[in-house]
Amino acid sequence: MTAPLITLEGIEGVGKSTHLAGVQQYLQRCGVSVVTTREPGGPPLSEAVRGLLLSTDYPAMHADTELLLMFAARAEHLRHTIEPLRAQGTWVLCDRFTDSTYAYQGGGRGIPLARIQTLEDWVQGPLRPDLTLWLDAExxxxxxxxxKRAAADRFEQETLAFFARVQAAYQQRAHAEPHRIIRIDANLPLAQVQAQIISCLSQRFPALA
Structure with missing residues (x-):
């Protein structure tokens, strides 16, 4: 049986990296074999594409170029990391996945959602996350x-209006897929956010309890 794919989503600053590590530790305490990864990124070629996408060294990137690079990195990530790990029974925790593409390139950049869906179906086939934890904060x-970070990457330099559109897109996706995408209130103190996440995991995967 293929192991689960769990993704963490949200705009910059919601604590995804912190909570990704927390989920990994929780699953390991439950005796689960688990690996963390990220998007864009994962295998070496996908990490190289990540560098292009986040770099501020180049002129402004066209939205279509950005979208295609995201899916190019994802195709490599799926074939060389996510799919092999799941096939051998290892759970995969991913910092961002295709919901980010719908939110950032769809909501933020204004790319038609149908275009994103076409690429999603082509690159992923039927594969979708088993569970998505959406860390929602103001x-x-x-x-x-x-x-507080040393240097802002290309996305972190975007405007407040851009991130408001991204947030709205996340809200729309969570409303459309309430069983898969679970909202986590990331405005709360760290311990309370962690408690929400663990409660969600134990309900979705009863064998963990």
Whole structure:
């Protein structure tokens, strides 16, 4: 049986990296074999594409170029990391996946959702995450957290209006797929956010309890 794919989503500053590590530790305590990865990224070629996507060294990238690079990196990630791991029974935790593409390139950049869906179906076939934890925080609060970072990447330099559109797109997707996409209130203190996540995992995967 193919192992689960769990993704964490949300705008910059909501604590995805922190909670990804927390989910990994929880699953390991439950005796689960689990690997964490990220998008864009994963295998070496996908990480190289990530560098292009986040770099501020180039002129403004066309939205279609950005979209195609996202799916090019995802195709490599699926074939060389996600699918082999799941086939051998290893759970995969991924920091971002295709919901980010719908939110950032669809909501943020304004690319038609049908175009994204065509690429999703082509690159992924029927594969979709088994569970998506959407870390939802106030846009202004989340972006304030990113200001503490040493250097902002190309996405972190976007406007408040851009992230408001991204947030709205996440909300629409969560409303459309409530069974898969679970909203986690990331405005709360860390311990309470972690408790929400563990409760969600134990309900979705009863064998963990």
């Amino acid at each position: 846009v202004s609060t989340a972006l304030q957290r990113t200001q």
